[in-house]
Amino acid sequence: MTPNQTAQQLAAPPRRTAKLRTWLYQALVRLGPAALLGALILTAWQLYVTTSGVLPTVLPAPTRVAMALYTNAELLLQHALVTLAQTALGLAIAVVSALILALAIDSFALLRRALYPWLVAFRTVPIIVLAPLMLIWFGFGMLPKVLLVSFFCFFPIVVATADGLARSDPELLKLLRAMKASRWQVLRLVRWPTALPSFFSGLRIAAAFSVAASVFAEYVGGYAGLGVLMLMATNARATPLVFAAVVLTALASFTLFALVSVIERRTVPWQHR
Known part of the structure; x- marks a missing residue:
């Protein structure tokens, strides 16, 4: 194995890690706001049902x-x-x-x-x-x-x-x-x-x-x-x-x-x- 081949193999994992980090960051940017809004809605929904005493047959938690x-x-x-x-x-x-x-x-x-x-x-x-x-x-x-x-x-x-x-x-x-x-x-x-x-x-x-x-x-x-x-x-x-x-x-x-x-x-x- 030549020195160049060894260097390429050593560089491959960091490149894959960088691509994975980029993909995760892009996914977070695209989906993060929607996921946060969904979590807020679910939390507000749960709090409302718990505190208001509404019947589960009308609005379940x-x-x-x-x-x-x-x-x-x-x-x-x-x-x-x-x-x-x-x-x-x-x-x-x-x-x-x-x-x-x-x-x-x-x-x-x-x-x-x-x-x-x-x-x-x-x-x-x-x-x-x-x-x-x-x-x-x-x-x-x-x-x-x-x-x-x-x-x-x-x-x-x-x-x-x-x-x-x-x-x-x-x-x-x-x-x-x-x-x-x-x-x-x-x-x-x-x-x-x-x-x-x-x-x-x-x-x-x-x-x-x-x-x-x-x-x-x-x-x-x-x-x-x-x-x-x-x-x-x-x-x-x-x-x-x-x-x-x-x-x-x-x-x-x-x-x-x-x-x-x-x-x-x-x-x-x-x-x-």
């Missing part, structure tokens, strides 16, 4: 919610898996169908003029209107929940992606056409890279609310899932269990949002430099 999470972990997991399966399937269908339609809208100007106003209009339809109709048309099984999640997630993705595709640099498009580039090459080299940030922006919005859409559909009518569990716990006045299900719903939504953000950073690194 955070400690009671934590106990409900622990004692009902298996039950919560069973229902959470149903909700997550419906959410993942609905979101996947929404992504595929939204990408196909966005590409079609970008390729045909007449189709864009015909469909785009309707897409924007349907995006404003509240989920509370559609959920009962889905149950009437498709029953109380998994299908209406998946369709509702797909419908809810589809519009922000397709509108954002279509807008991103339309923002392609016209000078680059002219250059590629002058070079006799094919439609596929134009899409791969210019249009799709330009649209990626907008696509992920729409996907983040869809992912953040997809779990809530699934839970609401279950709440309106279903056999299993966090929404069904919330309804049963509400009827039984098991308020800590309701809060525990809400916590799981929020965690699932945050996890999906964070996962999309990580994928975006890997796929579109130039957006975050």
Whole structure:
């Protein structure tokens, strides 16, 4: 082993330690304020419940919610898996169908003029209107929940992606056409890279609310899932269990949002430099 190789090996651990410290510092800067605010809210919540004497069936203390999470972990997991399966399937269908339609809208100007106003209009339809109709048309099984999640997630993705595709640099498009580039090459080299940030922006919005859409559909009518569990716990006045299900719903939504953000950073690194 040469002296240079020995020096490199000795220098590697400090470099790794420095990278780890940098990563921890950045994580602390990004998440520290939110974590501190959460701790303050939980503390104030606990103090209010303890000092006011409010009934646990009205507002349980955070400690009671934590106990409900622990004692009902298996039950919560069973229902959470149903909700997550419906959410993942609905979101996947929404992504595929939204990408196909966005590409079609970008390729045909007449189709864009015909469909785009309707897409924007349907995006404003509240989920509370559609959920009962889905149950009437498709029953109380998994299908209406998946369709509702797909419908809810589809519009922000397709509108954002279509807008991103339309923002392609016209000078680059002219250059590629002058070079006799094919439609596929134009899409791969210019249009799709330009649209990626907008696509992920729409996907983040869809992912953040997809779990809530699934839970609401279950709440309106279903056999299993966090929404069904919330309804049963509400009827039984098991308020800590309701809060525990809400916590799981929020965690699932945050996890999906964070996962999309990580994928975006890997796929579109130039957006975050």
